[in-house]
Amino acid sequence: MNGLRRHGARIAITLLPVLLALLHAAGVWRLPLLVRLDQFIYDARLRATMPGTLDPRIVIVDIDEPSLQKLGQWPWSRDKLARLTVELMGRQQAAVLGFDVLFAEPDTSSGLPVLRQLAAGPWHDDPKFAAEIERLAPRLDHDALFAKALAGRRVALGYYFTQTAEARATGALPAPALPLQVFPPESEDVAGWNGFGANIPQRAAAAPEGGFFNVVLDPREDGVVRSVPLLARYEGTAGRPGYYASLALAVHRLLDGSPSAPMPVFAPATSPDESPALEALLLGAGASHLRVPVDPSASMLVPFRGRGGARGGSFRYVAAAQVLDSALAPGELKGKIVLVGATAPGLQDLRSTPVDAVFPGVEVHANIISGLLDRRLLVVPDYAAGYELVTLLAAGLLLAFGLSLLSAPRAALLALATGAGLVALNSCLYLGAGLVLPMAAALAMVPLAFAFNMSWGYFVEARASRSLAGLFGTYVPPQLVDEMRADPRRYSMRAQSKELTVMFCDMRGFTQMSEQMAPVELQAFLNALFSRLTRIISERRGTVDKYMGDCVMAFWGAPVDMPGHAALAVEAALQMAAAVQELNEAHRASGRPEISVGIGLNTGLMSVGDMGSAVRRSYTVVGDAVNLASRLEGLGSHYGVEIVASAATQGAAPECAWQELDLVRVKGKARAVRIFTPLGRKGDAAEGSHAALERWARTLDAYRAQDWHQAQTLLAPLLAADAKKVLYRLYAERLASLALQAKDPDWDGATRFDSK
Structure with missing residues (x-):
């Protein structure tokens, strides 16, 4: 948190x-x-x-540029299209034929309408002329020839819808795939149109199945065809209102032979005020039905197989001129789905799609049919x-x-x-x-x-972190600086009062050693010694305050809060004393004088922060608790110990074994304080030490009660067991002197020290 x-x-x-x-x-x-x-x-x-593979089921008969050059510009006469239809559905035995082209106007290329006008006008007096025209009419009526070729075959003709201010309609629409009543009355998601351009009634009647070939550009206005509507809503007056099928859907339905209506599937309405949304179309009936997922506008994403055109390799392309020339072997297209469309640039049936910037429009329908057959659908x-x-x-x-x-x-x-x-x-x-x-x-x-x-981390927090490191880096161990960097706003050099533990560490015997060493050698010695002691302080999360000659000052609990700062300071003091002992062993081997360490520890309320003058400042601690620690550091030699700690530090580090030294009044303090020395962790104490400490505690109680005889009796076994211990000899001398004096009713057992 x-x-x-x-x-x-x-x-x-x-x-x-x-x-x-x-x-x-x-x-x-x-x-x-x-x-x-x-x-x-x-x-x-x-x-x-x-997939990038050829779909052999679908063939595109291409009205390409070579076909136009050979057969003339589009539109071709309907007798050619009749021959094309007969060739594909008869000799080639195609399964389904779809025209992605529109035949909206009658064919007058044979001249039959002109001849009939002549027969009814200037030549109306010549019955032979009129009879000859009617005899030739079956061969000259290209629309009738085309209609005859379409009749009774699985052919779908294409048409398109329009939406204009004034509804315009040409030709005749096929029957709608679905009545308007199939959809909810308020549903307007499916695109609605009010006009159309369809085939002339004669051809529409011959091939009653058809489909619109409108495509939908991506509504996000990049002009790319990604989806195609399968249904369109027509509510105009020139044809039957209803929902009409797309050309691809119409061709797919013709494969069945008896096409069933595509049934819409609606998602449940999320609230009473909303109408159900279209989510799929069911094609076919029974167990073999196909569920085609669509969006609410009845559009499906085009499942493209590959790049477009004859070189794309998705579908076989056959030039329309080749079909009309009967260049294909009989039955070569047997059972195939054939789509007639145009790739010639001048016919403007090229689209921009995700797979190709110039893509034949007829192949868009081919890809939809292929996806429906493979059930490879995207939604x-x-x-x-x-x-x-x-x-x-x-x-x-x-x-x-x-x-x-x-x-x-x-x-x-x-x-x-x-x-x-x-x-x-x-x-x-x-x-x-x-x-x-x-x-x-x-x-x-x-x-x-x-x-x-x-x-943010680099420009804001890292800047604060770098500033923090600049402020505290020379005082605080690196691991504490890393902790402070996690929340630099919590730390500043501003002075504040906190309970901390402070340490003063002084080298004893340093003066004698310095007299025997050259300045350069002494400098190297001090650098090595302070580096080792500083490393111990840093490893125990202490902050080095300053170096004063042969003295080191450090404190724990700031700038980073440490609940166990007293215990860390005591552990550091013990390790520092052990490090000096190791150094003395090396000195004994080299004949150098030995040194000892005096350490004072105190825990209490003190001020910590950036303090000093306008010329020189430092992050330090001040206060009465700091002064007491400084006084305690000088008492160690008097009691023959290296570490002297106040009762506050002793009480804050209960995991350590302690021996009480005395009750003292140090210089500058009127109040007596109890002082202790740490003996190590409780679990590491030697066997019998616990009993010795209890006996020593009873000795101090008797001493402070001025029961000199009892105190001497309790001290005697301790002194006999460790005659070299300065503390025991000190109290033995005190007791011997006090035993000769009368009891003092004002005496509290405290020892006064008037010097540091």
Whole structure:
């Protein structure tokens, strides 16, 4: 919880790109760059996962440039199209034929209308002329020839819908695939049209099945065909109102022989005020039915197989001129789905698609039919927005808290793992279930959140951290500086009152040693000694205050709070004393004089902060508790111990075994204080030491009660066991002197020291 509060600003700045991504996903503030990125991701993934193989079931008869050069400009006379139809459905035995071209006007290329006008006008007096015209009419009526070729065959003619201020309609529509009543009355998601351009009634009647070939450009206005409507709503007056099938859907239905109507499937309404949304179309009947997922506008994403055109390799292309010349072997297209369309640039049936900037419009329909046959369908589910919001929120919160609490390398790994996880989840849903889900906002959010977080860390927190290191680096151990960097705002050089433990450490015998050493040698010795003692202080999380000649001053509990600062200081003091003993062993071997250490410890309330003059300042501690520690440091030699600690320090380090030394009044203090020396950790005490300490405590009680005889009796076994111990000899001398004197009613057992 403290970490969260400490990094609150960093978490907030990291959540900024998360918030922007959520606003985009919710539709509150759509960012065009993210929309375009989603399109790019969809297009790239579509190209990467396309089968790229030939679908032998579908053949495209191409009205290409060579065919136009050989047979003349479009539109061709209908007798040629009649021959084309007979060749494909008769000699070639194609299963279904679909025309991605429109025959909206009668064919007058044979001149039959002109001849009939002559027969009815200037030549009306010549019955032979009129009879000859009617005899030739079956061969000259190209529309009738084409209608005859279409009749009774599985052929779907194409047409288009329009939406204009004044409804315009030409030709005749086929029967609608569904009546208007199938959809809820208030449903307006499916695109509605008020006009159309269809085939002339004669051909429409001959081939009653047909489909519109309108495509839908991406609503995000990049002009790319990604989806195609399978149904269109017509409510005009020139034809039967209803829902009409697309050309691809009409051709697919003809494969059945007795096509059933595509039945809409609606998602349940989320509230009484909303109408059910279209989510799928059921094609066919029985167990073999196909459920085609669509969006509410009845559009499906085009499942492209590969690049477009004859070189794309997705479908076989046959030039229309070759078919008319009967260049194909009989039955070569048997059982195939044949689509007649144009790739000649002048006929303007080229589209921009995700897989190719110039893509034949007829092949868009071919890809839909192929996808329906393979059940290789893509869909943007109705919960896409909810999915995006949930993933963005989950990933955003993970990044906001994770990046703020982790180190930079681990934060980078978290960002990479989060981004990879989002991509993996999205890709699995795409490859496994054909779900097209948005990913751009997530991909943009992850690096932006990382960049915002790291920028804040570098420019704000790192600057504060560097400033902190500059302030405290020379006083505080590196590990404490690292802790302080986690929340630099908590630390400053400003003075404050805190309970701390302070240490004064002085070298005894240093003067004698300095007299026997050259200055350079003495400098090297002091540097090595202070380095070792400072390392011990730093390892126990202490802050070095200053070096004063042969004295070191340090304190614990600031600038970083330490609940166990007294115990750490005592442990450091014991280690420092042991380090000096090791040094003395080396000195004995080299013949140098030995030194000893005197350490004073006190725990109490003191002021800590940046103190000094305008010329020189330092981070230090001052106060009465500091002065007491300085006085205690000088008492160790009197009692024959290296470490002297106050009762406050002794009480704050109960895990250590202590021996009380005395009750003293030091210089400058009227109040007596109890002093102790640490003997090591309680568990490390030698066998019998506990009993000796208890006996010593009873000795002090008798001494302070002026029961000299009892005190001497209790002290005698201790002195006999350790005759060299200065403390015991000191009290033996005191007791011998006091035993000769009368008891003093004002005596409190305290020893006064008038010098440091």
